[in-house]
Amino acid sequence: MIGREFIAELENKREKVENLFNFEKFKVGSGTYGQVFQAFPKTKNKLFPKKSYALKLIECIDHKQNMILSMSACREIALLRELKHENLIQLNRIFTDQRKVWLLFDYCEHDIWQILTYHRKSETDKFPSKGLVKSLMFQMFQGISYLHNNWILHRDLKPANILVVGEGSKIERGRVKIGDMGFARLFNSPLKTFVDIDPVVVTFWYRAPELLLDTKHYTKAIDIWAIGCIFAELLSTKPLFYNEEEKLETSTPYNREQLHKIFTTMGFPKIEEWHNLKAMPCYERLTKDFASAAYEKRSLAATLSKYKLQNTSEFRLLEKFLTMDPTKRITAEEALKDSYFYEEPLPNADAFYGMKIPYPPRKYLPNEENNNRTQHQQQLPPRQQQQQNIPLQQIPLPGIVKQEPRIQP
Numbered sequence: 001m002i003g004r005e006f007i008a009e010l011e012n013k014r015e016k017v018e019n020l021f022n023f024e025k026f027k028v029g030s031g032t033y034g035q036v037f038q039a040f041p042k043t044k045n046k047l048f049p050k051k052s053y054a055l056k057l058i059e060c061i062d063h064k065q066n067m068i069l070s071m072s073a074c075r076e077i078a079l080l081r082e083l084k085h086e087n088l089i090q091l092n093r094i095f096t097d098q099r100k101v102w103l104l105f106d107y108c109e110h111d112i113w114q115i116l117t118y119h120r121k122s123e124t125d126k127f128p129s130k131g132l133v134k135s136l137m138f139q140m141f142q143g144i145s146y147l148h149n150n151w152i153l154h155r156d157l158k159p160a161n162i163l164v165v166g167e168g169s170k171i172e173r174g175r176v177k178i179g180d181m182g183f184a185r186l187f188n189s190p191l192k193t194f195v196d197i198d199p200v201v202v203t204f205w206y207r208a209p210e211l212l213l214d215t216k217h218y219t220k221a222i223d224i225w226a227i228g229c230i231f232a233e234l235l236s237t238k239p240l241f242y243n244e245e246e247k248l249e250t251s252t253p254y255n256r257e258q259l260h261k262i263f264t265t266m267g268f269p270k271i272e273e274w275h276n277l278k279a280m281p282c283y284e285r286l287t288k289d290f291a292s293a294a295y296e297k298r299s300l301a302a303t304l305s306k307y308k309l310q311n312t313s314e315f316r317l318l319e320k321f322l323t324m325d326p327t328k329r330i331t332a333e334e335a336l337k338d339s340y341f342y343e344e345p346l347p348n349a350d351a352f353y354g355m356k357i358p359y360p361p362r363k364y365l366p367n368e369e370n371n372n373r374t375q376h377q378q379q380l381p382p383r384q385q386q387q388q389n390i391p392l393q394q395i396p397l398p399g400i401v402k403q404e405p406r407i408q409p
């Protein structure tokens with residue numbers, strides 16, 4: 001049997017995702033890395049327990065009849081095969097057929113963007129409960145601490161990437177699952193209030209100041225700053241560094257409006273606070289664009305005073321996340337030991353403990369077959385700019401060999 005007949009024979013034996021799951025009408029996300037569907041096992045499918053799954057379709061390129069898997073898809077598969085932690089998205093299975101690769105996950109109905117949007121729009125339920133906020137934060141730090149201990153940075157933490165398991169799962173109800181939905185599409189959205197902001201617009205609101213000053217070193221502290229922004233948003237339901245301007249990803253990470261927003265909220269960084277500030281690649285530009293005197297009366301305490309957070313353990317912890325100097329920012333390990341997590345209400349493995357989940361399920365998107373994505377919508381976020389391609393055959397498929405993670409959590 002020659003190669004092609006053998007592959008065709010193999011294909012016939014392989015379980016087809018279309019035969020195992022109903023999913024085509026249940027698209028919940030679409031973007032640079034591919035499309036994500038909610039999936040329900042078909043009745044005859046005895047392989048998978050009856051619950052909700054997420055199927056992620058990865059776009060392959062058919063190059064001279066060779067299926068080519070993009071670099072980002074390889075990175076996602078390689079990364080997820082190694083990682084195993086209760087607060088991270090868990091890859092269950094991989095399915096392939098001639099032209100497609102599907103990743104199978106347990107489904108997460110909610111995320112923090114959806115939770116915040118609900119409270120922003122509610123007249124009677126304007127803030128998430130203290131217990132919910134604390135549980136989400138504690139579980140987020142457990143997941144991030146595991147990533148950082150394995151020397152993996154997330155680099156795109158934002159509310160839409162902090163998923164939470166909904167009803168239906170007895171064991172994992174209210175469990176945080178850090179993911180990377182990678183739906184960052186670039187488009188010049190018409191000026192919108194943040195209440196309606198699409199979770200997929202590229203925002204700079206969670207970017208640490210050193211990133212905006214073009215630091216050459218991605219560090220764990222960059223993830224911590226982003227979590228600090230998410231924490232402030234859970235406490236106030238307002239994006240702390242909200243910036244009306246939605247700009248296309250510019251070639252340099254320097255973003256004057258975003259820096260102005262940070263300084264207006266926090267004050268201008270003093271050299272004695274951030275010793276290495278002068279060494280930042282965009283320091284010259286910073287001194288030309290900004291007069292520190294303009295921000296003298298600005299501080300985090302003043303900005304958040306209307307939320308009555310002064311002298312609270314929340315505020316003291318928030319200041320440790322939002323420290324301008326990245327070398328002085330608290331680590332995930334240190335955060336988990338903070339007194340905030342050891343006072344009532346204590347964090348809970350079920351973040352929704354004691355409450356009925358008021359948050360709506362994910363909306364289904366229209367499933368246009370030929371996505372008429374315009375050029376810039378296909379533009380990749382910075383870290384995926386360099387696209388090499390690896391032939392599909394080099395990826396061991398379809399099941400996942402259960403491997404112990406490199407470093408025990």
Ligand SMILES: Cc1ccc(-n2nc(C(C)(C)C)cc2NC(=O)NCCCN2CCOCC2)cc1
Binds near residue numbers: 036178
């Ligand atoms: C290029 C690339 C893209 C994504 C990842 N990535 N990284 C992660 C970490 C944060 C656990 C390391 C998770 C994913 N993939 C992912 O969330 N995928 C989406 C899962 C879809 N959800 C599953 C749960 O239910 C809702 C949908 C890596 C590299």
